[in-house]
Amino acid sequence: MAGVGRRVKEALPLLPFLTVVAIFLIIPTVTVVVSSVYTDGVFSLERVAALFTGTALSALANSVLLSGATALLGAVLGAVMAWLIVSSPPTSMVRRAVLSLCSVLAQFGGVALAFAFLATVGLNGVLTLWVQQVFGWNLAGSGWLYSLSGLILVYTYFQIPLMVIVFVPALEGLRDQWREAAVSLGASTWAYWREVAIPLLTPAFLGSALLLFANAFAAYATAAALVSQGSPILPLLIRASLVSEVVLGQEGFAYALALEMIVVVAVVMLAYNLLVRRSARWLR
Numbered sequence: 001m002a003g004v005g006r007r008v009k010e011a012l013p014l015l016p017f018l019t020v021v022a023i024f025l026i027i028p029t030v031t032v033v034v035s036s037v038y039t040d041g042v043f044s045l046e047r048v049a050a051l052f053t054g055t056a057l058s059a060l061a062n063s064v065l066l067s068g069a070t071a072l073l074g075a076v077l078g079a080v081m082a083w084l085i086v087s088s089p090p091t092s093m094v095r096r097a098v099l100s101l102c103s104v105l106a107q108f109g110g111v112a113l114a115f116a117f118l119a120t121v122g123l124n125g126v127l128t129l130w131v132q133q134v135f136g137w138n139l140a141g142s143g144w145l146y147s148l149s150g151l152i153l154v155y156t157y158f159q160i161p162l163m164v165i166v167f168v169p170a171l172e173g174l175r176d177q178w179r180e181a182a183v184s185l186g187a188s189t190w191a192y193w194r195e196v197a198i199p200l201l202t203p204a205f206l207g208s209a210l211l212l213f214a215n216a217f218a219a220y221a222t223a224a225a226l227v228s229q230g231s232p233i234l235p236l237l238i239r240a241s242l243v244s245e246v247v248l249g250q251e252g253f254a255y256a257l258a259l260e261m262i263v264v265v266a267v268v269m270l271a272y273n274l275l276v277r278r279s280a281r282w283l284r
Helices: 002-037 046-052 054-087 093-105 110-121 126-134 148-172 176-184 189-217 221-226 234-242 251-280
Strands: none
Touching: 002 046, 002 251, 046 054, 046 251, 054 093, 054 148, 054 189, 054 234, 054 251, 093 148, 110 126, 110 148, 110 221, 148 189, 148 221, 176 189, 189 251, 221 234, 234 251
């Protein structure tokens, strides 16, 4: 009994955390799963089957395209920026300032980011009006900022600093001894990166790209602020289904769409954890 009491006492500090996880993660997830396959208390796959209709498939394709494009752009540009940061001295003020700025910009999304782009390159944005007056060009064009291409640009803005944050530790894990050993064996700088550094960094790079994919796939507020009409991606289609903007009484369909998002994000994060675990064996 004393041992049980000690374990309970040691677990008490975790109670607030477990409570938050249960209320905001476990219970909503279970509710979505159950409501997706049960209609009025009866098991049914009708809502799941609706995921294979034209509207749902189009939203899924757009979400995958948006997430994939921004993950690729963010991963490549962020990796280059991370390499430039790591190349600077560890005590450099510029290095610390850039990393701090990336930490802030990675969280600068949602409505604030959308309005920042609207005020800059929107139909009446400051930069749009200035370029039109000086050069006669219309940056806003036919309203591309309010479409999928505009979302790709805006999402990439917060994907790049997120990539910097998660990829810098992998670059810092490359040991100087490995480079020295390669040079002592007659390898050039390019040979070192091709034969040693890039293979070691590939799992971390792919894992970071998957994290960016999941981040963009689940984002909502930025897209909701930019795209007010239509439902080009899954989060917006869920919103439309909940408020019956498409067909009256589609609340149940929203559960199925949410289940689809949960499955996709869960698979992506599982692959991310496997890749990070693989790279962690070397980058210690």
